[in-house]
Amino acid sequence: MPNWYGIEDASASPSRVWLGRRRAAERSYSQSSIQSSTSNNTVNSQSSSSAIEQIWTPLRKTDCAALNASPHDTVFIEGGRATADKVNRVVFLNFFRGSQRDLTSAIWFMHDESAHKSKDIVLTPISDEQDSEKIECLYKKAVEATSSLGRGIGSVLIEEVLLSDNSKVKIAKVGGTLSMQKTPPGWFSSPQTLQRGYGEYTIDGEEEEVILGPVRHVVFVVHGIGEAMFSREDVSLPGMIEQMNTTRKVFSAKQVKSWKKECEKAKKQGEPLPPPPNRVEFLPIEWFDRLHDSSTELMKTLKAVSLPSIPALREIANDIIFDVLLYLTPAFCQAVIENVTEQINDLYRMFLKIHPNFASSGGECSLVGHSLGSVICWDILSILKESQDKENAFAGISFVENEMVYNAYARKRHANVAQYGTWGPTLATPIKATIPFTPKATIFLGSPVGMFLTMRGCRPVFDAMRKPERGNDDVSMNEGIPRTSPFELPTASLYNIFNGNDPVAYRIEPLLLPPETPENEIPPPAYLTAPGKDVRLHVKLTDGIRDSIKDPRGSYKLLIESAVSGLSTLTQEEGSQPEKPQPLRFPLAGKNCDRVDYSFQPAIIDNEYVSAVSAHSTSGYFLHEDLLDFMIDKFKGE
Numbered sequence: 001m002p003n004w005y006g007i008e009d010a011s012a013s014p015s016r017v018w019l020g021r022r023r024a025a026e027r028s029y030s031q032s033s034i035q036s037s038t039s040n041n042t043v044n045s046q047s048s049s050s051a052i053e054q055i056w057t058p059l060r061k062t063d064c065a066a067l068n069a070s071p072h073d074t075v076f077i078e079g080g081r082a083t084a085d086k087v088n089r090v091v092f093l094n095f096f097r098g099s100q101r102d103l104t105s106a107i108w109f110m111h112d113e114s115a116h117k118s119k120d121i122v123l124t125p126i127s128d129e130q131d132s133e134k135i136e137c138l139y140k141k142a143v144e145a146t147s148s149l150g151r152g153i154g155s156v157l158i159e160e161v162l163l164s165d166n167s168k169v170k171i172a173k174v175g176g177t178l179s180m181q182k183t184p185p186g187w188f189s190s191p192q193t194l195q196r197g198y199g200e201y202t203i204d205g206e207e208e209e210v211i212l213g214p215v216r217h218v219v220f221v222v223h224g225i226g227e228a229m230f231s232r233e234d235v236s237l238p239g240m241i242e243q244m245n246t247t248r249k250v251f252s253a254k255q256v257k258s259w260k261k262e263c264e265k266a267k268k269q270g271e272p273l274p275p276p277p278n279r280v281e282f283l284p285i286e287w288f289d290r291l292h293d294s295s296t297e298l299m300k301t302l303k304a305v306s307l308p309s310i311p312a313l314r315e316i317a318n319d320i321i322f323d324v325l326l327y328l329t330p331a332f333c334q335a336v337i338e339n340v341t342e343q344i345n346d347l348y349r350m351f352l353k354i355h356p357n358f359a360s361s362g363g364e365c366s367l368v369g370h371s372l373g374s375v376i377c378w379d380i381l382s383i384l385k386e387s388q389d390k391e392n393a394f395a396g397i398s399f400v401e402n403e404m405v406y407n408a409y410a411r412k413r414h415a416n417v418a419q420y421g422t423w424g425p426t427l428a429t430p431i432k433a434t435i436p437f438t439p440k441a442t443i444f445l446g447s448p449v450g451m452f453l454t455m456r457g458c459r460p461v462f463d464a465m466r467k468p469e470r471g472n473d474d475v476s477m478n479e480g481i482p483r484t485s486p487f488e489l490p491t492a493s494l495y496n497i498f499n500g501n502d503p504v505a506y507r508i509e510p511l512l513l514p515p516e517t518p519e520n521e522i523p524p525p526a527y528l529t530a531p532g533k534d535v536r537l538h539v540k541l542t543d544g545i546r547d548s549i550k551d552p553r554g555s556y557k558l559l560i561e562s563a564v565s566g567l568s569t570l571t572q573e574e575g576s577q578p579e580k581p582q583p584l585r586f587p588l589a590g591k592n593c594d595r596v597d598y599s600f601q602p603a604i605i606d607n608e609y610v611s612a613v614s615a616h617s618t619s620g621y622f623l624h625e626d627l628l629d630f631m632i633d634k635f636k637g638e
Helices: 061-069 129-145 206-211 240-268 288-292 297-305 311-327 330-354 372-388 449-456 459-470 537-550 554-571 608-615 618-622 625-635
Strands: 003-005 017-022 035-037 042-044 074-077 082-085 090-093 101-106 108-112 122-125 160-162 168-174 177-183 192-196 213-222 278-285 364-370 442-445 494-498 597-599
Touching (some): 061 074, 108 129, 129 160, 213 372, 240 618, 278 330, 364 618, 372 442, 372 449, 494 625
Parallel strands (some): 003 177, 442 494, 494 597
Antiparallel strands (some): 090 101
């Protein structure tokens, strides 16, 4: 048998490989970058050059198998996040915006070494089925001719087939090696090698999603300020869709890595292997286009009044600061809330259609809001709370005719006396629509919710909720620990997580304490730790040094208090113990949690002014190791 060059799949009936490429005419929010490595070539769809956009990249192997096996015209691929339409030869996204991709399938590929500057071989599929059949027939003739009972390869070398583009295919023999060669029409055209089968390749993230169980948790992620700028292709910072594609893969990889460690531990102990964890899906919710539509009169006016100088800085102001200012107006606040609520409802229905067993199998949903997105999530939960508890004596949502909102701290005569405000948004008209579920977890990242609540004058309301429980207006302390407001939102748990150097992040817990609580009795935020792990040693040492600097006599005071406590214990009756202070608990955190505010642990070398530049970025939060471990623990099934 002679040697063949370019025959990656030598099986009698090779499977068709399905490929996609981004449509060059559509420049929008494309799906995550897919890196495909082959033994002969490496295709990286993350490249930004226009030439790379024309490269066909293979779909996941599981998706290729599903497309080959399915008799239906449309097939859900990429874990249900996209749909492949075999009739119209297109791939479109199901849950978020993105450019459509051309779809094709092939058995034979052409080595295209001249169309791209890359040193790697680019495979161009021969998609025309009639052309593919002609090439396949010629190849099989050559295989049969070189078999034991064949007539010899000489009888086939003289044959050639004509393709639809008038190019010719024939078998070439160099030494003892055979290959399929395609020659385009023209006198000076050079032959191009044909390849049967795509060869070995891997798709980043496919292996992990195959190992994991079905989706049993969906996380709706609401972006914050600046998405209008980050979503542009000329900006290097990732937009929310790109960030979620990266986070999804990193999250799944950590799940699989942790599961493999548990399997190794079970093997050593002779125990049954644990089942793989279920997959968690992250779905981004975009609302920026509601505010930044260039066709609106508002954006036209904003562009008209913007000065032409320092355009880069003015773009930042118009794309980032403008989001916050607009959200403070009732009309745009309502438009954003309604838009996000509608999207969550639509995506939830679409998700149930694609994953029909999700709800019946105990699937759960959570909300994650980054930056201003956390305020939107808070307001959506406030509206849900109002719809569920209409008899509540405290109104959480107000309307423009209500003068108390945003004026709680702006009285001319009594500027230092807070008046009743509200915790929810100020709207132009009532919003009836709500999200279709109660979140298992609500996570705020780099959140300004604390600042917005302060502006809304919520603290007197939270304090008033506490007084009926005491039965009087006394704001006494219980063993030095202040009592917290019973205020809750309709979510099983709520976490306000931030980088301590994030200039946009604010705390929430102090608003739930009595206004007269001494500053030294307000607990610091809890450190975010991975499940089963303690605060890192360098953080403990740093905090100890910081406390000693604040109170130089603190160490001596601690020694004296310990000695007095020891002596008092000796004088007590046998069996009696001193009463321990009760741990502080915030009902807003949920039934299974005590705290609301969580801070990232500072790095060993941490310059707060330098780190503040990137502390608020989406990658700084969604790719943080401690946060990923934290979310894996909170999103796992019971």
